[in-house]
Amino acid sequence: MILRRTWNKKTLVTLATPGTRQTIASCRMCMVPRLMSTPILIRMPTRAPMPTEPKARRPARAVRPEDLERGTPLYCVWEITLACDLGCRHCGSRAGKARPDELSTKECLEVVDQLAKLGIREVTLIGGEAYLREDWPQIAAEITRQGMVCSMTTGGRDLSAKRVEQAVESGIRIISVSLDGLQQTHDALRGRKGAFESALASARRIADSPIRLGVNTQINRLSLPELPALVDVLVELGINAWQLQLTVPMGRAADRPELLLQPYDLLEVFPLLAYLKATKLSPRGIGLYPGNNIGYFGPYEQMLRFRGEEGVHWSGCSAGKWSIGLEADGKIKGCPSLPTQHYTGANVRDLSIAETVATTPELKYLRERTVEDLWGYCRTCYYAAECKAGCSWTSHSLLGKTGNNPYCIHRAMDFERRGQRERVVKVEGASGKPFDTGRFEIVVEEMEERAPLELRTILGRSQEEVASLSGDAPSIWSLEHIRQALKRS
Structure with missing residues (x-):
């Protein structure tokens, strides 16, 4: 399973997995990777049609035209x-x-x-x-x-x-x-x-x-x-x-x-979700619903956002x-x-x-928030007026207030293009009460040189290991690794 994304709006870079033939086409805002039968980089128009998939059931809570006035x-x-x-x-x-x-x-x-x-x-x-x-x-x-x-x-x-x-x-x-x-x-x-x-x-x-x-x-x-x-x-x-x-x-x-x-981990999250939707979910009529803190815009928006094939995007x-x-x-x-x-x-x-x-x-x-309520990177972002810093819960939980959110694929790709990445660091603990938060700071640092495409990992696990893992396996991790990840600090 080869995962790849690109910030170059003129090209598409492919996802590849043996035996996969389904195509993921581009969104109208930018571009989305394709799935091919072999790993290869392909140049193609960014307005190719979306894959045919079962019509998603519209939730009762979906906004209708008449709701806008009310x-x-x-x-x-x-x-x-x-x-x-x-x-x-x-x-x-x-x-x-x-x-x-x-x-x-x-x-x-x-x-x-x-x-x-x-x-x-x-x-x-x-x-x-x-x-x-x-x-x-x-x-x-x-x-x-x-x-x-x-x-x-x-x-x-x-x-x-x-x-x-x-x-x-x-x-x-x-x-x-x-x-x-x-x-x-x-x-x-x-x-x-x-x-x-x-x-x-x-x-x-x-x-x-x-x-x-x-x-x-x-x-x-x-x-x-x-x-x-x-x-x-x-x-x-x-x-x-x-x-x-x-x-x-x-x-x-x-x-x-x-x-x-970490925010830069989204560079692996999004192509993986695109791969899963195209190869395992859509062919079986299973709807994928990214939560409000999985975003925003970038090359995967139209494909991953619910009803994105209809032109819906994060708003x-x-x-x-x-x-x-x-x-x-x-x-x-x-x-x-x-x-x-x-x-x-x-x-x-x-x-x-x-x-x-x-x-x-x-x-x-x-x-009633506007761009004037945003700060940091989100204040200057191209999508600021539409996005308004994404999920309020995520930004407040991290930084103590809304208006700036590092967990964004568009933002992570922008930093990657500059050879940088953002990392969040805990600086203050939570109180121990329901719905409490600590406080984190954002550190901007140079991005480490990345391995060749076929050697890249997902949180240190090889793509082959991730792709071949059985649903019957107890875990991809050792018990000691799990304990360390769940340790309080």
């Missing part, structure tokens, strides 16, 4: 409890115990009514672990009754047959199970031995039900080289969609800087504009992942959700 959120991610039966080493909310004053059933049903009146079209129930709250089927059923799509994200440690049946009866349409690598890697990241097999068992129960099955995966220094093998597992499960996001230094992940990718953080987040004790934020201390607009016990969205400065700031 301008209120369409999607809500709702943490209904912070209780959790896993102990994930990268959990941003440090989930485990329920919050002291979580909303009652009556209050939750009132929240559902408010969401429907606001115009929310999809609600995703999360935790902690959502199914640990006894009234979750009642909440889900009310969401469905009010005409909204209800989905759920789970670690899948104990999504029993009974719970899947309850999900079906309550009208849940989609359940996404977290899988962060192969067995040994996943178990270590999730903090429980047997978590991988439990998640697979839960996924199979979902696949055997009328509910659509998704998987969500965090990309970090342990999971990245295992993604091709993990995709083989996902294909066997029969998933409908795969959502990916970068691990962000919030919560327990802030305690483990060695787990985080800025949707927090407070098209999405909101609710915490289990009633706090309202523009995004469920944003730090509670800085981005809570109000509590549903004190102010309605509609009023919070419309009037509180914490949510208004997120949706």
Whole structure:
């Protein structure tokens, strides 16, 4: 598996894998690599047609023309409890115990009514672990009754047959199970031995039900080289969609800087995802959904961004504009992942959700930002007005404020062209509370001379090793390497 990218907008550089014939063509903004049967550099027009693939199902939360005039959120991610039966080493909310004053059933049903009146079209129930709250089927059923799509994200440690049946009866349409690598890697990241097999068992129960099955995966220094093998597992499960996001230094992940990718690692992440989409996902009708912190622009935007084949591209953080987040004790934020201390607009016990969205400065700031609010590299970027520094959660978790985000493929390629790279360095630890962050600094340094194309590695693992890794393998890493990556510092 030969991985390559280029910043030269006049040419395309190919990806190559024996036996691969599918072509990935260019995006209209720049260019995307192609997949050929042998490693070779090829010059070609940058406006070749996109590959034919199954028509992706448009989520209920997708913005429609009529939504632009109304301008209120369409999607809500709702943490209904912070209780959790896993102990994930990268959990941003440090989930485990329920919050002291979580909303009652009556209050939750009132929240559902408010969401429907606001115009929310999809609600995703999360935790902690959502199914640990006894009234979750009642909440889900009310969401469905009010005409909204209800989905759920789970670690899948104990999504029993009974719970899947309850999900079906309550009208849940989609359940996404977290899988962060192969067995040994996943178990270590999730903090429980047997978590991988439990998640697979839960996924199979979902696949055997009328509910659509998704998987969500965090990309970090342990999971990245295992993604091709993990995709083989996902294909066997029969998933409908795969959502990916970068691990962000919030919560327990802030305690483990060695787990985080560096910005220059995106130079390997993006061609790998392009390869997986073209060769393993699209041919099987599996949708790839890059999370909001996987971006931005550059040669892979149209191919990897959901519905990118229709000309869709990243258009800025949707927090407070098209999405909101609710915490289990009633706090309202523009995004469920944003730090509670800085981005809570109000509590549903004190102010309605509609009023919070419309009037509180914490949510208004997120949706009304301009280029004037950007700083550092992002302030001067060609895409500044459209991108607005990408994911607010990522930039604040790293640097203590929004407006500058080094985790960007366009930016990484620009630095590579100059013979430089950016590295993030931890300078301050996190407090140990849910949704807490430390602080990192960006160091610009000379880029090391790169090996020839065929000898380049993915985080030190050869391309051949990554390509040949089986989904049945415990991990690509030794146990000692995993322990070191998860060490607190």
